[in-house]
Amino acid sequence: MALIISALLKPNSLPFSLLQRVTPTAKTRRFSCKVLNSGHPDSELNQIQRKQSPLGSSLVTQLRRSYSNGEVSALANRVSVVAKEPDHDLKTQGRILFSDVVVQKRREVFWRGNWNALDIASAGIVLAMHLLSLCAPFYFNWPAFWLAAGLYLVSGLGITLSFHRNLSHRSFKLPKWLEYLFAYCGVQALQGNPIDWVSTHRYHHQFCDSERDPHSPIEGFWFSHMNWLFDTSTVIEKRGDSTNVGDLEKQPFYRFLQSTYILHPIALGALLYALGGFPFLVWGMGVRTIWVYHITWLVNSASHVWGRQAWNTGDLSKNNWWVALLAFGEGWHNNHHAFEYSARHGLEWWQLDLTWYVIKFLQVVGVATEIKLPSQLHKQKMAFNN
Structure with a gap:
């Protein structure tokens, strides 16, 4: 899920610039990174990644972690890369409940002093949707319930079919009018505009479950679930400037959605009220939005914590039936992490x-x-037996 309010504020409107964040006045962090199974070798997305990623699209073949000292080492193109992050703003934790996932370093999000306007706006909208949904028992009627169910289907498929499989991974092609229609349905999920959502997701795959992953449970279950949304400075620091969505940025429709994003859910809310x-x-808006929120977020959190691994992906991704x-x-x-380019995620007949x-x-x-x-x-x- 991308930054919820990303269209309200441009990056240069934040209280810092990327240049300021990496000046020599602060201790520079060195990160390892990895790209695992980045997709079909001949795919358009892979060609984009090879051009735009500074380290290529098939970089890391092995990954091993040392949870005791905070180091991550990777064998990248037969070159060993080791990174260690300073511990001054992080707390070491144990395993996540009922899983074998170790929280390497828990990142504190809420009790920090560097909240920016984008963080506050994102947290404000998430909180507002949750508060609005608390009114649901007092304003229940069947037409409203079935409306929420229908919008759950429409906006949910807007995320899974459009933002994720079509735009992020180019798993299939649609006529432009239909591609844009599905993308507009995704905008109504209130999870950000397509450009920012896709950029964040592609970085997740590029650096999956490493220190540069925008949302990994190695920094805590709740960080991977939702708290990362309220710490945009850390996300930007991890990934650097967005350079992996050139295929979307060159299309006027997606630039339009990026610049006007928040107006569309507001218009939907006004229509529903009328x-x-x-x-x-x-x-x-309230019940349906938070339902789709947490289901989307569970893919980032629960599906990297609970479940089984069928493929040797080298990350924490799991197959989780209830998610x-x-x-x-x-x-x-x-x-999905084994075959990012695949339009089909349930590869077995029984995987709905x-x-x-x-x-x-x-x-x-x-x-x-x-x-x-x-x-x-x-x-x-x-x-695994290969």
Whole structure:
């Protein structure tokens, strides 16, 4: 999930610039990074990553961690890279409950003094949606309930089908009018505009579960779930300037959504209020939005903590069946990290994947083309017994 209020403020409107953040007056952090199974070797996205990533798209083949001393070492193109982060702002923690995931360093988000306007705005909207949803028991009616369910389907698929599989990974192609329509549905999930959402997600894959991952449980379960959204300075410091979404930035439609993003959910809220009064606003915006929020966030948190690994991805990604049910197939997360380019995440017949079923339907009616799926050779390469 990208920064929720990213369109309200441009990066240069923050109380610091990227240049100021890396001046020699502060102790420079050295990070390791890794790119694992970055996708189909001939994909358009892979070509973009090879051009725009400073370290290439197939960089790291092995990763080992030392949780006792905070070091991360990686074998990158047969060159060992070791990074150690200073501990002055972090606290060492233990395992996450009912998992084998160790919190290497817990990052404090709320009790810090460097909140900027973007952090405050993001936290304000998340809090407002939660408070609005508390009114739901007092303003329940069946039309409002079914409205929320319908918008959950529309905005949820806007995230999973459009923002994630179509725009982030280019798993398939759609006619531009339909691509833009699905992307607009994703905007109504109130998770950010497509450019910023896709950029953050691509960085997640590029640096998955390393110190440069925007949201990894190695910094705490709640940090990976939602707290990272309220610490934009750290996210920017980790990833640097956004240089991985040139394919979207050159399209006027996505630039328009980036500059006007927050106006569209506001317009939807006004429409719902006009159609059904306060109950429609409570259920259609409050309840539905926080439901989609936490389901999306569970992919970042729970699917890197609880579940099973079917493929040797070298990260913490897990296949989690209950997240998959809630998130339209996104919970088959280890499958996804093994084959990022794949339009299908539920690779087994019993792995329900609603997003894939919609994509398959779009293929049958002739509007979805160039659908990418993992080859048998790639599966053999990613198997643990290889």
